[in-house]
Amino acid sequence: MSTSNAVDVQSFIDHEPFSAFQWLIFVLCFLIVLLDGFDTAAIGYIAPSLIQEWGVTKPDLAPVLSAALFGLAAGALLSGPLADRLGRRLVLNVAVLVFAAASLVSAFAPDLQALTVLRFLTGLGLGAAMPNAVTLISEYSPGKRRALITTAMFSGFPLGAAFGGFLAAWMIPHFGWRSVLVLGGIAPIVLVAVMLIWLPESVRYMVAKGMSTERIRAVLGRISAAAAGASAFRLTETVAVADGQSGLGVVLSRSRIVGSVMLWLAYFMGLVIFYALINWMPILFKEAGLDPKTATLVSALFPLGGCAAVFFGWLMDRFNGNRIVAIAYALTAVSVFAIGQVVSNVGVLVVVVFLAGTMMNAAQVSMPALAATFYPTQGRATGVAWMLGIGRFGGIAGSFLVAELARRKLGFSDVFLVVAIPGLLAMTALVVKQFFHPETAPEQGEAPAGGAPYLKEQVQGAH
Numbered sequence: 001m002s003t004s005n006a007v008d009v010q011s012f013i014d015h016e017p018f019s020a021f022q023w024l025i026f027v028l029c030f031l032i033v034l035l036d037g038f039d040t041a042a043i044g045y046i047a048p049s050l051i052q053e054w055g056v057t058k059p060d061l062a063p064v065l066s067a068a069l070f071g072l073a074a075g076a077l078l079s080g081p082l083a084d085r086l087g088r089r090l091v092l093n094v095a096v097l098v099f100a101a102a103s104l105v106s107a108f109a110p111d112l113q114a115l116t117v118l119r120f121l122t123g124l125g126l127g128a129a130m131p132n133a134v135t136l137i138s139e140y141s142p143g144k145r146r147a148l149i150t151t152a153m154f155s156g157f158p159l160g161a162a163f164g165g166f167l168a169a170w171m172i173p174h175f176g177w178r179s180v181l182v183l184g185g186i187a188p189i190v191l192v193a194v195m196l197i198w199l200p201e202s203v204r205y206m207v208a209k210g211m212s213t214e215r216i217r218a219v220l221g222r223i224s225a226a227a228a229g230a231s232a233f234r235l236t237e238t239v240a241v242a243d244g245q246s247g248l249g250v251v252l253s254r255s256r257i258v259g260s261v262m263l264w265l266a267y268f269m270g271l272v273i274f275y276a277l278i279n280w281m282p283i284l285f286k287e288a289g290l291d292p293k294t295a296t297l298v299s300a301l302f303p304l305g306g307c308a309a310v311f312f313g314w315l316m317d318r319f320n321g322n323r324i325v326a327i328a329y330a331l332t333a334v335s336v337f338a339i340g341q342v343v344s345n346v347g348v349l350v351v352v353v354f355l356a357g358t359m360m361n362a363a364q365v366s367m368p369a370l371a372a373t374f375y376p377t378q379g380r381a382t383g384v385a386w387m388l389g390i391g392r393f394g395g396i397a398g399s400f401l402v403a404e405l406a407r408r409k410l411g412f413s414d415v416f417l418v419v420a421i422p423g424l425l426a427m428t429a430l431v432v433k434q435f436f437h438p439e440t441a442p443e444q445g446e447a448p449a450g451g452a453p454y455l456k457e458q459v460q461g462a463h
Contacts, residue, residue: 006232009207012220014142021200021222025140026149028199029133030156031191032096036130037160039103039122039184040068041303044279045168046177048292051283053177056112058283059403065279066399067116071123073392079128080385084247087209088136088381089201091128097192099125104185107178127392130157131368131385138372138380139204144317150369151313158303158361161278165300169293204377207235235377250379251386260383262433263371267391269422269429270329270364273336276398276419277302277360281353284402288343288412298350302357309365321370322434326427328363333423335359340416363426367391374437394422 047061075095083091102122109115134154141149164180171179203219213232220227251260281302285295315324335356342348368384375383398419405415 005230006234007220007227007230008234008236009204009216009220010143010236012227013140013203013223014144016224016226018142018145019223022140024198025200026137026153028191028195029137030153032092032129032133032156032195033154034156034160034163035096035184035188035191036099036126036133037157037162037303038164039099039160039188040072040126040157041161041164041278042103042168042180042184043068043119044282045165045296045300046172046180047279048282048286048296049172049177050112050115054112058406060112062400062403064112064116064119065275066396067119068123068126069275069392069395069399071120071125072127072395073123073389075124075127075129076131076385076389076392077127080131080382080389081247082128083132083135083381083385084205084379087201087205088132088139089199092132092136092199093192093195095125095128095132096188096195097125099123099129100185100188100192101125102185103181103188107181107185127389128385131388132381134368134372134384134388135381136199136202138369138384139202139377146373147316147321147366147369148310148313150372151309151316151366154365154368155309155361158309158357158365161303162300165296165303169296169300173293204235207233208377247379247382248386250375251383256374256437258436259374259433260386262429262436263367263374263383263387264390266325266329266426266429266433267364267367267387268394268397269426270332270360270367271391271394272398272401272422273332273360273419274364274398275395276402277336277356279399280402284412284415285343290343290346294346298346298353301350301354303361308358308362312362312366313369316366316369320434321366321373322430325363325366325370326430326434328359328366329423329427329430332356332359332363333420333427336423337417337420340413343412360423 043065047065050056050061050064051058079091079095099122102118102125106115106118106122109118134150137153138146138150164184167183168177168180171183200219200222203216206216206219213230216233217227217230220230220233250256278299281299282292282295285298286292290298312324312328335352338352339349339356342352367387371384371387372380401419402415405418410418
């Protein structure tokens, strides 16, 4: 086969305008993580209703609040290697269907024990869906805008969590807490039907797996007609990967192990903060004297701050990504501590909670983009998924952390002081990653390092 018309896939994506086809992929992945965020946070918003209806205590809620997080961890750890072996599209469709069905059934749980089991099953689907959505959009993004596009897509997660809070504050008084779970099941079922029709496989994955030229050309042709003249496709990675090396082998290789562990640690610590606050803030604010509706609405401002991650993605495409996210974690620690100092003034509390959410979610939403750029195609799904999966244990720790602090009868301000500390630890992890795996700021106007030039006139001349 002649290589004169062989096209490097990433260079092709880098040089062609961002197409309507890529926007479609972006929207579908955004909706996946939006519903993922909605279903993940839903249990925290219905927790006060569970206490009232079922007569349980706050410590009794810890298992059901963390059950989905165990499922999220298991789903992510299993789905990454599966997606690197079977493809992103198949795993995504199955994952969304699983969390849709489990959420819908959860609405009819008769007691806390049944709800705990069903939330674990919901978490399996949620955990498998999110990292593969990140991987898919990353692999369809031009290198110079990858962090911006990936973080913009992933911002759907905190927006979904925030939307769930505002919606729950309205739905629960009118239709009861079960209605929140019903909506969290029906909406993703509709999305699966759309995904089966329009969601493509990753073109980088297809090249890495040696799929037919015709199939790859058909997908790239939806980005630009310039692909029609290509006789072959190739994939150039910035770092060589041994032939046949598994996704997990790539992630745990000697050349990446320190970076992998630091990514896990940073994401873990970020989720300690996120889930400690998203699950417990409504209850903590209520105990501090806010009425239940106000407590829910103020708490919902915390995940809403995730929209700032788009700006951080823009910064990461221009400056050192490790340092940008480390700064966000440091500011998270400061602002979370401040929440504990201002609860007596609702007006100030609203501002501080929103600022804390802005920093926390900007850091956390930026992490998948940081991971996606750290790993090559053969291990990208596993790398992103394992960071998200291992990080989920931080969410579990965060849920139990506040329950334990409540058992020890710590005061309101002391709780937020303790919860702020993981932000400093996450910052430190990224400083260490930068030391062992120095990342430089991307140079504007250049194709990504290691990408072979894509000569558009070569392909066009073959029409």
